[in-house]
Amino acid sequence: MKDAFGAPQSLLVLGGTSEIGLATARRLIGRRTRTVFLAGRPSPQLDAAAQSLRRLGATVTTVDFDALDPASHEVALGKVFAEGDIDMVLLAFGVLGDQARDEQDPLAAVHVAQVNYTGAVSAALVGATALQVQGHGSLVVLSSVAGERARRANFIYGSSKAGLDAFCQGLADAMHGSGVHVMTVRPGFVHTRMTEGLEPAPLSTTADEVAAAIELGLRRRSTTIWVPGTLRAVMSAIRHLPRPLFRRLPL
Amino acid sequence: MPVPFAAPEAVPVTGWGRTAPTSALVLRPGSYEEAVRALAECGGRGAIARGLGRAYGDAAQNAGGAVLDMTGLDRIHEIDAVGGLVTCDAGVSLHRLMQVMLPLGWFVPVSPGTRYVTVGGAIGADIHGKNHHMSGSFSRHVRAIELLTGDGETRVATPEDEPDLFWATAGGMGLTGVILAATLQMLPVETSLMTVDTERATDLDDLMARLAADDHRYRYSVAWIDLLARGARTGRAVLTRGDHAPLEALPPRLRADPLAFRPASRLPAAPRFVPEGLLGRRSVGLFNEFWYRKAPRDQRGRLQKLAAFFHPLDGLPEWNRIYGRGGFVQYQFVVGYGQEEALRRIVRRIGSRRCPSFLAVLKRFGEADPGWLSFPMPGWTLALDLPATLPGLAAFLDELDDEVAAAGGRVYLAKDARMRPDVLARMYPRLDDFRELRSRYDPRRVITSDLARRLAV
Ligand SMILES: Cc1cc2nc3c(=O)[nH]c(=O)nc-3n(C[C@H](O)[C@H](O)[C@H](O)COP(=O)(O)OP(=O)(O)OC[C@H]3O[C@@H](n4cnc5c(N)ncnc54)[C@H](O)[C@@H]3O)c2cc1C
Ligand SMILES: NC(=O)c1ccc[n+]([C@@H]2O[C@H](COP(=O)([O-])OP(=O)(O)OC[C@H]3O[C@@H](n4cnc5c(N)ncnc54)[C@H](OP(=O)(O)O)[C@@H]3O)[C@@H](O)[C@H]2O)c1
Numbered sequence: 001m002k003d004a005f006g007a008p009q010s011l012l013v014l015g016g017t018s019e020i021g022l023a024t025a026r027r028l029i030g031r032r033t034r035t036v037f038l039a040g041r042p043s044p045q046l047d048a049a050a051q052s053l054r055r056l057g058a059t060v061t062t063v064d065f066d067a068l069d070p071a072s073h074e075v076a077l078g079k080v081f082a083e084g085d086i087d088m089v090l091l092a093f094g095v096l097g098d099q100a101r102d103e104q105d106p107l108a109a110v111h112v113a114q115v116n117y118t119g120a121v122s123a124a125l126v127g128a129t130a131l132q133v134q135g136h137g138s139l140v141v142l143s144s145v146a147g148e149r150a151r152r153a154n155f156i157y158g159s160s161k162a163g164l165d166a167f168c169q170g171l172a173d174a175m176h177g178s179g180v181h182v183m184t185v186r187p188g189f190v191h192t193r194m195t196e197g198l199e200p201a202p203l204s205t206t207a208d209e210v211a212a213a214i215e216l217g218l219r220r221r222s223t224t225i226w227v228p229g230t231l232r233a234v235m236s237a238i239r240h241l242p243r244p245l246f247r248r249l250p251l
Numbered sequence: 252m253p254v255p256f257a258a259p260e261a262v263p264v265t266g267w268g269r270t271a272p273t274s275a276l277v278l279r280p281g282s283y284e285e286a287v288r289a290l291a292e293c294g295g296r297g298a299i300a301r302g303l304g305r306a307y308g309d310a311a312q313n314a315g316g317a318v319l320d321m322t323g324l325d326r327i328h329e330i331d332a333v334g335g336l337v338t339c340d341a342g343v344s345l346h347r348l349m350q351v352m353l354p355l356g357w358f359v360p361v362s363p364g365t366r367y368v369t370v371g372g373a374i375g376a377d378i379h380g381k382n383h384h385m386s387g388s389f390s391r392h393v394r395a396i397e398l399l400t401g402d403g404e405t406r407v408a409t410p411e412d413e414p415d416l417f418w419a420t421a422g423g424m425g426l427t428g429v430i431l432a433a434t435l436q437m438l439p440v441e442t443s444l445m446t447v448d449t450e451r452a453t454d455l456d457d458l459m460a461r462l463a464a465d466d467h468r469y470r471y472s473v474a475w476i477d478l479l480a481r482g483a484r485t486g487r488a489v490l491t492r493g494d495h496a497p498l499e500a501l502p503p504r505l506r507a508d509p510l511a512f513r514p515a516s517r518l519p520a521a522p523r524f525v526p527e528g529l530l531g532r533r534s535v536g537l538f539n540e541f542w543y544r545k546a547p548r549d550q551r552g553r554l555q556k557l558a559a560f561f562h563p564l565d566g567l568p569e570w571n572r573i574y575g576r577g578g579f580v581q582y583q584f585v586v587g588y589g590q591e592e593a594l595r596r597i598v599r600r601i602g603s604r605r606c607p608s609f610l611a612v613l614k615r616f617g618e619a620d621p622g623w624l625s626f627p628m629p630g631w632t633l634a635l636d637l638p639a640t641l642p643g644l645a646a647f648l649d650e651l652d653d654e655v656a657a658a659g660g661r662v663y664l665a666k667d668a669r670m671r672p673d674v675l676a677r678m679y680p681r682l683d684d685f686r687e688l689r690s691r692y693d694p695r696r697v698i699t700s701d702l703a704r705r706l707a708v
Pocket of ligand 1: 267303305341362368370371372373377379381424429430564665
């Protein structure tokens with residue numbers, strides 16, 4: 001169960017090797033989390049991630065999970081929930097894609113959409129339903145500021161996050177009063193392997209800061225958080241910029 | 252017939268602190284048969300009894316399962332006006348008992364800081380009052396309970412015939428079963444007024460010395476302590492101690508109707524939406540300052556209404572909303588006599604963190620009762636409210652837990668919403684016996700709660 005400060009005792013990370021996901025798991029293990037499930041495509045990295053969390057004292061299990069195979073989600077997550085209550089599900093999988101290439105290769109673009117949007121829709125619905133049956137729990141979804149206004153430089157990724165973000169807003173309302181808390185996280189540029197080699201955007205942040213913001217959001221039972229928090233105001237301004245001006249911004 | 256079973260929908264439920272909402276089907280049985288049926292049909296996530304929801308944390312919540320709202324079982328079955336015995340349903344509130352019994356010359360044997368708690372909740376948490384040093388906890392005055400256990404049986408337990416079941420249930424936070432009814436021994440009183448002595452203590456040591464020196468002269472004793480005062484004033488406090496006023500203490504105009512129950516009129520409820528941070532360090536500090544200054548330095552034998560003496564907060568219904576959306580936690584612990592150094596250390600730590608805590612309460616407990624998970628033990632107990640959104644509070648309270656456990660003390664489960672499971676075992680040595688009894692009477696684990704899950708009870 002979560003305590004009065006929203007700290008979960010058990011955690012399921014979808015995207016078990018995600019740097020943001022693991023930073024969050026580490027932080028929560030420092031609070032109340034003792035049981036962690038890392039779901040992802042089997043790989044030595046996934047096992048190493050599990051090992052690294054075990055060293056912090058958590059009981060960690062890896063679970064096979066592929067965002068691109070939604071038909072398998074119910075069974076995969078069902079197994080986890082059969083083991084006991086899950087206080088928090090963190091949806092941390094995602095791919096950035098390569099905008100320039102993906103524009104030339106529609107199938108590659110579709111891949112981005114399938115992982116980030118349709119895969120996430122399926123996993124979020126399966127997760128939220130399981131939490132609803134429990135009558136409690138948080139579903140924390142990593143969206144992105146890239147979804148707030150599509151940019152020339154990454155609108156394929158951005159649009160997939162826009163879809164996911166809109167989905168989560170609605171899901172949060174659907175879950176209102178059910179005991180299930182849905183929280184959408186909108187980070188800006190985070191220094192992880194996903195953004196390795198890219199030019200950092202202004203207000204860039206780290207996985208640990210995202211983790212800290214998630215812990216705070218859990219305590220406050222927030223529905224949407226930005227990381228860093230200042231992005232909330234910045235994005236609100238950017239959303240309303242006239243298009244000709246927006247197009248010329250070096251974002 | 253009301254419709255307790257008309258396709259209930261799950262609704263969010265919290266404790267008094269309004270933290271960690273979880274959803275459950277709230278069923279309101281109106282008869283013992285309906286309670287039995289509710290338990291039989293509650294499904295895989297079980298059921299827990301709930302009284303008036305005055306426990307601060309998650310004790311009367313059951314995520315995804317059923318919560319049995321016991322306030323529908325509210326009959327008083329039998330009153331022995333001569334011997335002061337009363338048998339009533341578990342959903343009867345202490346407020347109601349006062350209304351009915353006071354005119355007959357009987358008062359509730361143990362009264363917490365609010366009279367809006369049920370008899371079932373009073374036994375479930377084995378509550379204590381300002382008279383603990385004299386009268387022990389609530390269960391000391393309970394002669395028998397009727398208990399619906401998880402196996403579907405209804406059993407009568409008394410301290411003599413079924414001591415294990417009785418003392419596991421007293422303080423067992425509803426986890427041994429659903430109390431349907433209880434027989435209580437009330438306290439004889441001549442009037443409905445209190446004679447109260449008030450004095451101020453300048454710091455913690457002064458306070459402890461005063462409490463230790465003459466608590467035994469008062470049936471009721473409690474001190475409000477200012478944890479925001481710094482330096483030499485750390486722990487300054489206002490002591491209020493007293494007893495039921497004898498008839499001859501009343502002025503002639505009140506003697507005509509000495510037992511009238513006159514709770515002060517209730518104010519309108521606190522507003523539903525309160526901005527975060529209303530209760531900042533500054534405003535709380537000012538309030539505490541005002542409270543201390545307005546208290547008489549030394550006043551003897553003042554006559555006070557019962558409600559003003561016992562339940563000052565009941566005048567403001569739903570005052571728990573003043574903490575806003577984030578809710579609040581109450582931290583209450585006890586450390587034994589001889590552990591005064593631990594108490595001083597904790598008070599200093601709270602003071603130096605400048606936690607915005609309204610007047611906290613310090614009291615001396617007397618002999619413990621045998622409840623397996625009962626909170627009181629001989630020693631010092633301190634209770635304070637804190638906004639749940641206070642940065643760093645979670646880790647800070649964990650540190651206090653460790654101090655308390657190391658000093659052989661414990662934290663009160665009726666107030667808890669955040670403790671770690673491993674700490675619970677250190678604080679409550681009979682936890683294993685309790686677990687064993689639970690599995691005996693409830694092999695299918697029908698009775699459970701959020702608190703039970705969180706603390707792995
Ligand atoms: C302002 C205020 C002041 C307080 N002051 C004090 C104080 O001075 N001393 C003190 O000891 N406590 C105090 N409390 C705490 C309160 O007395 C306890 O939490 C009490 O248990 C609340 O009773 P309730 O009927 O509201 O029960 P709930 O809060 O609804 O439930 C509390 C527990 O009792 C169990 N329970 C309730 N009914 C039954 C039943 N029929 N059968 C089995 N189990 C049942 C529940 O499962 C739960 O575990 C105070 C609380 C408030 C809000
Ligand atoms: N980094 C940023 O700047 C940034 C900013 C805003 C939002 N976000 C979002 O935050 C989340 C986490 O990002 P991160 O920075 O931690 O990136 P990361 O370290 O690259 O993690 C991405 C994760 O997604 C998983 N994944 C990819 N495809 C998958 C599939 N088909 N099935 C299952 N898992 C799959 C990866 O698993 P494998 O190890 O198997 O590949 C990896 O665990 C993502 O949703 C991302 O979009 C990131």
